[in-house]
Amino acid sequence: MQRPLAGLTPRNLVTELTAGVTLLAIAIPLNIGYAQIAGLPPTAGLYALIVPTIVYALVVSSRQLVASPDAAAAALVASSIGGLAAAGSADYATLALAQAIISGILFVLMAVFKLGFLANFLSKPILVGFVGGLALDIMVSQIAKMLGVKIDSGGEFVEKVSDLVLGMDTFNAWSLAVAAASVAVLLLGRAFLPRIPWALVVLIVSTVAVVVAGLDDKGVDVLGEVPAGAPSFTWPVIDWSLWLALVPSAIALTLVTTAEGLLVSRSYAEKHGYPFRANRDLLAFGLGNIAAGAQGSFAMGSSTSRTAAMDQSGSRTQLPSLVLAAGTLLLLLFGTALLADIPSPAIGAVVGVAILPLLGIREFRELWRQDRFEFAVGAVCFLVTLFVGAIPGILVAFVLALINLAQRAANPAIDVLAADGDPKRSLLADAPAGSTTAPGMVVVRLAAPLFFANGTVFTAAVKRAVTSADEQVHHVVLDMEAVTDVDVTGAEAFETLEAWLDGEGIDLAFSRMRPETRDRLVQLGLLTDQQVFETNRAAVAALAAPARGNA
Incomplete structure (x- = not known):
């Protein structure tokens, strides 16, 4: 004291x-x-x-x-x-x-x-x-x-x-x-x-x-x-x-x-x-x-x-x-x-x-x-x-x-990432359609918590990344490093996105998920511990393949 x-x-x-x-x-x-x-x-x-x-x-x-x-x-x-x-x-x-x-x-x-x-x-x-x-x-x-x-x-x-x-x-x-x-x-x-x-x-x-x-x-x-x-x-x-x-x-x-x-x-x-x-x-x-x-x-x-x-x-x-x-x-x-x-x-x-x-x-x-x-x-x-x-x-x-505050939170940075993790383009900007991160794969990063103000925006951004790709997308990887929290409304938007991707025959995986975010998704019923392990392993493997190919 x-x-x-x-x-x-x-x-x-x-x-x-x-x-x-x-x-x-x-x-x-x-x-x-x-x-x-x-x-x-x-x-x-x-x-x-x-x-x-x-x-x-x-x-x-x-x-x-x-x-x-x-x-x-x-x-x-x-x-x-x-x-x-x-x-x-x-x-x-x-x-x-x-x-x-x-x-x-x-x-x-x-x-x-x-x-x-x-x-x-x-x-x-x-x-x-x-x-x-x-x-x-x-x-x-x-x-x-x-x-x-x-x-x-x-x-x-x-x-x-x-x-x-x-x-x-x-x-x-x-x-x-x-x-x-x-x-x-x-x-x-x-x-x-x-x-x-x-x-x-x-x-x-x-x-x-x-x-x-x-x-x-x-x-x-x-x-x-x-x-x-x-x-x-x-x-x-x-x-x-x-x-x-x-x-x-x-x-x-x-x-x-x-x-x-x-x-x-x-x-x-x-x-x-x-x-x-x-x-x-x-x-x-x-x-x-x-x-x-x-x-x-x-x-x-x-x-x-x-x-x-x-x-x-x-x-x-x-x-x-x-x-x-x-x-x-x-x-x-x-x-x-x-x-x-x-x-x-x-x-x-x-x-x-x-x-x-x-x-x-x-x-x-x-x-x-x-x-x-x-x-x-x-x-x-x-x-x-x-x-x-x-x-x-x-x-x-x-x-x-x-x-x-709500206006800024409702429009977070959402980027398509290159294989090295750097942004290729912003999904909120009026940018032309870009290529996939690797053949058949798109990696998207949300640089904000997923909550009621931006859940719909995030879902729409991921759909736009898939539909605007210049080749068929089979895998979507969500970079979760900057997602610090998910609320109930954000979880509902997440479920809507999962259902849409499943209907399009596209696999969903995650990378760099924070432990607290993982626990929150499990608590909300969006993931099981086994799913988290499998999706993280799949995401790491998918990102590593193009990196080795470009070496």
Whole structure:
């Protein structure tokens, strides 16, 4: 079992502590902004950085992945809970706690039953479209903050855009000035001095400017009083009907975090050569989310941007996360007064710049160039997420992904092989009739499992190989090396093919059959053990004859 803080040595202690200070500077302003996106008080974002972060850091196998609420999770929380309670109310906060706990339980169950593979169904187009739709929805709220326009941040995308346009008469020039300066500093600073925590610099300088110039009296909105004190442990008490209503959104949160979190965790583990344990990471996410729901926060996931920042700073352990937890606790105990005058336009600028990459503009451009269907999957997911909702968006994208998978599976590679085993022609291509592999014999290879989606295609392909041969066929050999499984529907198609070949007076044999495939065919009643032995022997002899003749 991996020890906590694996990779920490006296030699890298200073580097890890310094990285922790950097992470603190990055996380504090972002989590305040993400809490506001979720419709929760700033403390909900800060509480996530204490107990949930400690629990996660001590359990996870990844030495670098940073866990925290992020923009996508915050937007999903807002969109899913907004229809059940009013943002900012006590009931709303309670539902957010319950949602985090449900998500945590799902993570734990996935870890126990080793179900991390389910996240593989969240393909790149799904993630790009889903997160991009959420990011654009968030961006409207942040633009409103930067302009000083009041909108309902918990509303639908169209409502937000409408409120923003109709509310432009309340536009505040000072808010725009603060936001414009903040965006300029963030973009230029990141381009020329990326190691400096520019988000923290922006919040400090803008807060000083608000206090010195009295900009709050000129219409610039500020964060306001943040309650001091450490988080207290609690448990959401709600009706069972509300628990059940939160399950779909919790599933979406869990799947998205699983897909992104495991992908990032694995990539850094491979990059730096330390172990990657997917189910251990899922358990860490589960316990972290349960802790978040039990002490006043909301659902947490993986932070790709913060993980990248820690990697660039030289961190290779989870010590920075513990430094982050300690620093946040000290801030809540002794420094909340410093947060009261942070201008909302600056927070909007910090969050807006942070989520720019999540819009997926570059990724959509690559998808358009690489595969138009994959682009369509991402685009549909983006549009449904944006205009209908996050849960419908991910469900529609799942359906499209499964259609794409079925389409590819229904058209596997089926080749006629030469005597040396190399393909002579594809039976799925519009190729002219070819010769037999050897006099009177055709060898066909299916490079896929034989199942309901391709059974008929395979049967038709073998018949076409026989009927299109330029001489009479007496033997058909099926190369079974790439056939890893056969389902019941595939078995029925197989029986149909055997009956047709028998009616044509053609012998059927097999070569290079996998033991598990052989056992499966025996189980389905298609072969006896003796038939397998005889057909394999006949296939080997038939293939060996032309090979010797060509030697």
